[in-house]
Amino acid sequence: MSETFIEILRRALDEELTRDPAVHLLGEDVAAGGAFGVTRGLAQKHGAQRVRNTPISEAAIAGLATGAALCGLRPVLEIMFIDFTTLSLDTLVNQAAKYRYMSGGQLAVPMVVRTQAGAAGGAAAQHSQSLEAWFVHVPGLVVVAPSSPAEAYGLLKSAIRLGDPVLFIEHKRLYTMKETIAEDAELPAIGRARIARTGEHVTLIAYSAMVAYAHQAAERLAAEGISVEIIDLRTLTPLDMTTIAASVTRTHRAIIAHEAVRNGGFGAEIAARIGEELFDELDAQVLRVACPFVPIPFAPELERALLPGADNIVRAIRTQLQQGGAPT
Amino acid sequence: MWYFECFPTPTINTVTPDIATQEASTRAQAAPSRDDLLRMLGTLWQIRTFEDEVQRLAAAGEVPGFPHLSTGQEAVAVGVCSQLARDDVLFTSHRGHGHVLAKGSDIESTFAEVLGRETGLCRGRGGSMHLVDAANGVLGATGVVAGNLSLAAGAAWAAQALGNSNISVVFFGDGATGAGAFHETLNLAALWKLPVLFVCENNGYAEFTSREEHSTVKFVRRFAEPYEMAAITVDGNDLLAVYAAAGKAIAGLRHGEGPYLLECMTFRVAGHFVGDAQRYRSKEELAAMREKDPIERLQQHLLQSGVTQDALDVAGEQARRTVLDAVQRARASAHPDPSGVLDGVYAAERLNTTNG
Numbered sequence: 001m002s003e004t005f006i007e008i009l010r011r012a013l014d015e016e017l018t019r020d021p022a023v024h025l026l027g028e029d030v031a032a033g034g035a036f037g038v039t040r041g042l043a044q045k046h047g048a049q050r051v052r053n054t055p056i057s058e059a060a061i062a063g064l065a066t067g068a069a070l071c072g073l074r075p076v077l078e079i080m081f082i083d084f085t086t087l088s089l090d091t092l093v094n095q096a097a098k099y100r101y102m103s104g105g106q107l108a109v110p111m112v113v114r115t116q117a118g119a120a121g122g123a124a125a126q127h128s129q130s131l132e133a134w135f136v137h138v139p140g141l142v143v144v145a146p147s148s149p150a151e152a153y154g155l156l157k158s159a160i161r162l163g164d165p166v167l168f169i170e171h172k173r174l175y176t177m178k179e180t181i182a183e184d185a186e187l188p189a190i191g192r193a194r195i196a197r198t199g200e201h202v203t204l205i206a207y208s209a210m211v212a213y214a215h216q217a218a219e220r221l222a223a224e225g226i227s228v229e230i231i232d233l234r235t236l237t238p239l240d241m242t243t244i245a246a247s248v249t250r251t252h253r254a255i256i257a258h259e260a261v262r263n264g265g266f267g268a269e270i271a272a273r274i275g276e277e278l279f280d281e282l283d284a285q286v287l288r289v290a291c292p293f294v295p296i297p298f299a300p301e302l303e304r305a306l307l308p309g310a311d312n313i314v315r316a317i318r319t320q321l322q323q324g325g326a327p328t
Numbered sequence: 329m330w331y332f333e334c335f336p337t338p339t340i341n342t343v344t345p346d347i348a349t350q351e352a353s354t355r356a357q358a359a360p361s362r363d364d365l366l367r368m369l370g371t372l373w374q375i376r377t378f379e380d381e382v383q384r385l386a387a388a389g390e391v392p393g394f395p396h397l398s399t400g401q402e403a404v405a406v407g408v409c410s411q412l413a414r415d416d417v418l419f420t421s422h423r424g425h426g427h428v429l430a431k432g433s434d435i436e437s438t439f440a441e442v443l444g445r446e447t448g449l450c451r452g453r454g455g456s457m458h459l460v461d462a463a464n465g466v467l468g469a470t471g472v473v474a475g476n477l478s479l480a481a482g483a484a485w486a487a488q489a490l491g492n493s494n495i496s497v498v499f500f501g502d503g504a505t506g507a508g509a510f511h512e513t514l515n516l517a518a519l520w521k522l523p524v525l526f527v528c529e530n531n532g533y534a535e536f537t538s539r540e541e542h543s544t545v546k547f548v549r550r551f552a553e554p555y556e557m558a559a560i561t562v563d564g565n566d567l568l569a570v571y572a573a574a575g576k577a578i579a580g581l582r583h584g585e586g587p588y589l590l591e592c593m594t595f596r597v598a599g600h601f602v603g604d605a606q607r608y609r610s611k612e613e614l615a616a617m618r619e620k621d622p623i624e625r626l627q628q629h630l631l632q633s634g635v636t637q638d639a640l641d642v643a644g645e646q647a648r649r650t651v652l653d654a655v656q657r658a659r660a661s662a663h664p665d666p667s668g669v670l671d672g673v674y675a676a677e678r679l680n681t682t683n684g
Contacts, residue, residue: 024489049489055519060478060512067482070467071417072490075482090509094472095479103460104451105672107467139673163675238674 002178008149009038009114009170012156013076017046020074023160025051026061027078027114035080036116036175062088062113066096066165069111074160081127082117082169085135096165097140110163112156118171118209118259119296119307128296128303130208130260135167136237136269142166142190143236147211149179154188155234162190171209171259193240195247199229202253202317205244205270207233210257210289210308217313228317236266244270245278252283255316259308262290284323287316331532331593331620334547335563360571365630366643368406368567372623373647374435375402375426379598381655382425382442382456386602390659392444395456398426400565400597403622404529405430407570408497408590411578417465417487419480419498422457423529423596424469427499433461435651440658447661453672473534474500474507477526481513484522484587495523495581503534505548514589518555521586525577528589529564531596536608552589564592565622568629595620 003011016023025039031053033040043051054061058079065075079085085092096109119128135143142164146152152170159166188194196211197218206214211232218228229247233240248254254274256267267288274286289312297303360368379397386395398405401423409430412418420427428438433449441448442456449461457471467483470476480498487494504510505528517524528548532539545551552559558580562569570592577588595617599606606614627640 055512055515057512057516059509060481060516063476063478063509063513064482064485064516067419067467067476067479067484067496068486068489069482070479071483071486073486090472090475091478094475095470098458099460099468100675101673102450102454102458103462103468104449104453106450106460106462108675142674 002180003149005149005152005170005175005177006036006038008153008179008181009156010040010042012153013039014042014045016076016157016160017042017050022072022074023050023076024068024073025076025078026054026065028054028056028080030078034078036172038114039078058084058087059090062091063095065111065113066091066099066109069096069109069165070099070107074110076112076114076160079113079115082115082131083126083129085113085115085131088113092135092141092165092167093138097138099140100164101140108163109165112159112166112168114156114168114170116170116172118173119303120173122298122300122303123172123296124298125295130258130291132169132236133260133264133266136266140165141237143169144190144234145169145171145208145236146234147196147206147208147232148174149177150181151188151232151234153181154185155190158187158190166190169208173209177212188234191235191238191240193231193233193235193243195229195243196232197228197230199227199251201227201251202255202320203229203231203244203247203251204255204257204313204317205231205233206257207236208259210259213308213310213313214257216310217317220310220314221317226317226321239270239273241273241277244274248274248278249281252281253320254282255287255289255313255320257289257308257313259291261293262288263293265290284320287320289313289316331595334561334593360568362630362633362635365626366635366639368410368571369623369626369630369640370643370647371406371410371430372402372567372626373644374651375405375429376623377648377651378425378429378435378439378655381439381651383598383602385443385659391442391456391602393455393457394601394603395442396423396601397598398423400595400617400621401529401531402426403567403570403626404499404527404564404592404594407567408525408527408574410571411575412465412497413494414465415492415494417467417480417483417494417496419467419476419483419496420459420469421473421500421504422469422471423501424459424499425456428459428461428466428469431464431466433464433466435654436658437461439655440661443658444664445658445661446664447658452664474504474509477504477513478509478516481517481522481524484517484524485520487523488520493582495525495578497525497527499527499529501534502528502530502532502539502548503542504528505545505551506534506542511551514551514555514557514587517587518557521584523581523584524587525574525581526587526589527574528591529594530591531594533596533600535600536604538608547591549589549591557587557589558585559589559591561591561593564594565620565625567622567626
């Protein structure tokens with residue numbers, strides 16, 4: 001049975017609430033289902049104490065989840081939009097991320113912060129951002145960005161069981177995407193990327209909603225005899241350089257695609273790592289596909305004009321293939 | 329200083345009734361015995377000596393960073409923490425050495441952490457502003473003003489959700505009331521009836537600026553009113569007053585009466601951090617502050633209640649000796665090995681920084 005991203009998140013949360021009494025959900029409107037309906041029905045099933053509404057207090061509720069995680073709960077906090085994590089940053093950056101290290105290993109923060117990012121449908125500049133680069137910069141945080149419903153199911157469960165604070169970034173454009181999950185699939189390991197499509201000529205590194213565009217681009221180029229390997233990072237921190245290195249060592253080309261703005265984006269870090277660690281393997285410059293350095297506009301035609309998609313990826317791959325001779 | 333408006337003359341054992349707002353609990357608390365008071369006097373001296381040693385060694389360049397001392401505020405720490413169980417959890421601020429010691433953490437390990445040693449509570453990874461002693465319920469100090477009020481509420485939520493009788497206590501200064509997190513947390517704690525005791529050490533200064541220049545709200549307990557939270561203001565330099573008020577508040581918390589805000593008016597004798605010359609304070613203010621010394625006041629009370637000067641001297645000397653010996657051992661203890669600096673950022677081995 002195929003389910004939407006939202007339905008699959010709900011199923012994963014429901015199963016984790018059932019499996020482990022320490023798991024508690026909290027956030028604005030979550031008892032009523034949350035702004036996107038992810039938690040619908042869970043308060044009725046698991047009780048209002050375990051699926052708990054909070055005031056609109058992003059600073060306090062991030063701290064509430066962190067303090068509870070120190071004391072035996074496994075909170076799953078929903079911050080409605082990643083744009084609002086700006087209000088939670090003290091707790092996430094200064095406290096949750098550092099507790100394990102700063103306490104010399106005495107304490108840990110087994111907490112998941114589910115949040116939702118990306119541009120779609122005229123959400124405009126304060127509800128559309130892709131801010132993952134801020135969080136990958138903080139040692140102690142784990143950052144996960146699933147690319148599809150089935151991926152989200154396994155990754156959310158793994159994140160809840162991990163034992164360290166995880167920022168779990170859901171892309172709003174994926175919420176209506178449908179997929180069937182294999183019932184007996186093993187849960188994915190946090191910190192491991194996956195090869196989403198095998199190919200020979202170029203390694204295309206993507207995550208979250210860009211993985212779908214990567215597939216579209218790869219299909220189009222396949223018709224021209226260009227074979228694209230797609231790596232779906234799944235976890236941004238810790239970055240799985242092993243998988244990236246193995247692929248780039250075969251293809252000798254790398255392109256990184258993300259929806260976040262190019263300046264200081266996570267693509268810069270990946271490109272630098274490839275440059276530092278795999279320079280001799282490269283037949284061409286590492287390229288990035290990303291959003292220009294502009295806030296997300298409101299009008300649909302402006303939003304469409306700004307966001308990177310399959311066309312941008314195809315162009316980048318063609319540009320790269322013109323460098324350094326024909327792909328081998 | 330609003331302290332002097334509130335408590336013009338030194339008082340003993342006075343919970344000033346006209347400034348108590350809502351009394352959640354009317355449970356009678358047993359007054360501390362003479363032995364209890366002597367023990368608490370010893371803890372006051374331990375904290376005083378600990379802070380003096382931090383100051384001395386910081387001046388000598390032996391303490392990394394910039395420690396913040398609680399000298400002069402000892403009665404708040406002891407009056408509250410002496411009534412906590414080991415499983416009750418404690419959060420504190422950047423000025424937290426006294427709270428940690430009053431909760432019963434090992435003096436040597438605490439000092440070793442302030443010195444950044446492998447033998448410290450946090451193996452030298454935390455330092456003065458990030459003391460954690462999980463086994464003793466000390467869940468953490470924070471270097472960010474108002475940074476862990478919400479964590480304390482979260483710990484109280486966990487106790488509520490898990491159905492245990494632990495309470496959560498958080499110490500903060502009056503400067504924290506300028507932060508949004510303070511107000512958000514008070515609202516949430518009241519709304520969910522969380523077993524959390526908010527202890528404000530109102531020392532009249534937020535860093536280098538007086539409270540008068542920070543806020544129109546004279547007493548921090550006033551912030552409890554709109555949230556219908558019980559609150560009281562006491563003379564924080566009067567150990568008996570703090571003890572009585574904290575005892576009442578803690579009894580209420582253990583009986584599910586919801587959060588409590590205990591405001592203790594006190595003085596930050598040693599300035600904001602070690603090295604602060606306190607040029608922003610008048611000589612008169614500094615002199616008046618010393619007259620309110622909490623140790624001296626408790627000793628006067630004990631003398632009046634029949635304890636001999638000799639007994640006081642013995643208690644003081646014993647406490648000082650205990651701390652000085654612990655400090656010596658801490659100073660002689662091992663430094664951390666730099667080869668371990670990358671370890672322990674994440675749980676699983678493969679989630680290490682080297683793979684960042």
